[in-house]
Amino acid sequence: MGRTARIPLPALAVASLVLVTTALAFVFFVAPDDANQGFSQRIFYFHVSIAITAYACFIGAAWKALLHLWKRDQAADLESYVLVHQGLIFGTLVLLTGSIWAKISWGHWWLWSEDQLVLFLVLFLFYCAYFMLRYSVDPGPQRANLSAVYALFGVVLIPVSFAAIRLAKGLIHPVVFTRHGPNFGGWILVTYCVAQAAVLVLAYTLYRLELSGKRLDGRLRELREVLA
Amino acid sequence: MTYFRDVGALARKDLLLELRARDTLPAMLLFVVATFVVFHFSLPANPSRLAASGLLWVAILFTALLGLGRAFVPEREQRVLDGLVLAPCDRSAIWLGKSLATLAFLVAAEIVALPVYALFFRPLSGAAVLGVGLADLGICAVGTFLGAMAVTTRARELLLPLLFLPLAIPIVVGGVGSGVADSPGRYLWFLVLYDLLFAVICWASFEYVVAE
């Protein structure tokens, strides 16, 4: 229990609030307009930082899964699950922001030529199946093992799918759209870094919050049983 | 050496079971041909090379799913897995044996299905056939593994396609690419890479699927 109680939750909540506000301020008032796409290009800052955060969650979940299988760490099962849950939430946001960005930039809600978007669609399906799997097994060591193994598959699937999507693109869809990668530098870089930090801290706060809620649930159940 | 003898004994057992019960392979054969006919009516009269290749892969994938869903039924019915799990042999042998058996069924189904496809739609290149073979390895390795996971859940067969299809997307990319690309080399290598990568993971983690 004590090992995750590093930074108190209220401090984290305040930090994420401050960071998210700062990030919003930077995105709207500091970052310059994009030469080609103008004001709306600003969604890029959130889209990319959310995507990176989602990857971090999935990788973290796989790491916890590995700890569970390897070190027989009982607590790691719940941690891994909560990380997948957070990853799925942020992954859904990636699909939403990406879709909005695609609509603004190219007039389509969905583009198969956007690698990142397609990859997140695959990951979305994969991690939804994780939930189906988890809720189809009674809680216990068996469920923990199956979840952990599947979470490990996920982290291998990310690069493999990415490679596959790149391979498929040349084959199926001629590349019509190209995105002007923003020239990183000056305020753009600073804004991106602030946004990235904000989303990461926010995700970590949510992770800790959900984890402590779930643990409380568990202990409450045990207490009730002792009393019964 | 003992490891491979165990694998052989387990795979032989599955082939024997199929030989006696004959319920998986005929179903797979019938299904794949029926799928082709359905595709004929749902595609334009002269499908492009890419479209025809796509339908081949959809058919292969779903035929494989049909077989994979049945793979652990004999073990589940009598809970034989308990007996196998307690055996002093390496537990990954259970996975490898079962994978080889499902591979045999899938290849047998394809020996019929690929000529039928060539007859109905368009001939297959050598690289395409090689792609199918390499994809079969990945499909059976990963699919059997997930099949073992699925039988321990309440949802059982229902869960297998959901678990399997996201993982099968790279296989489809490699398979379609090896069939239609002008230089199929890198698609074939991609399939080889996929097979190796996932075979190693399955081999290393199967223990945790069957034992608490």
Next chain:
Amino acid sequence: MLTARRLGKRYGEKRVLRGIDLELPRGGFLVVTGPNGAGKTTLLRICAGLAQPTQGTIERDVSRGQVGFLGHDPLVYRELTALENLELYGRLYRVAERREQVGMLLERFGLWEARHDRVGSYSRGMTQRLALCRVLLHEPELLVFDEPYSALDEAGAELLDTQLAELRGEKTFLLATHDPARVDALASGRLALAA
């Protein structure tokens, strides 16, 4: 051989075992009794190493190949013959002189004549006899029996009595039954589970 402390097992919300202490020395014969739903099967599965407790600890001084587990299900393939089933188990359990051992057991349990028949065509009693052959095949150190007398006719039950008496002291037994009187003479300890 087996030491369990404050063993508990929970399936989701449902608790099936709670605070079980158990001590089974080598050569012991522990009889587990209790009404339906008391968790006998779960306890036996944990002791055999097929399940992990959610609470407490268990120490098992025996490798997994040295456990013989007889559950509710016979753990044999219905589409294979008795001989094929035992051959497969013999190989996986590293039984030396497999053929002789299999033949001897089939003979002893009265299945020799039916050895080439599919297990699916067996009666329940015959299937249970085959399950006993399977458990005894690799001469395990620890024998975990869950209701071994179920489905056996009188002749089969007597056969099992003799078998148990013969191995008593040499092997370690953990046996769950509704009819403890039957194994009273053999028992070295008794564990009654409450519902």
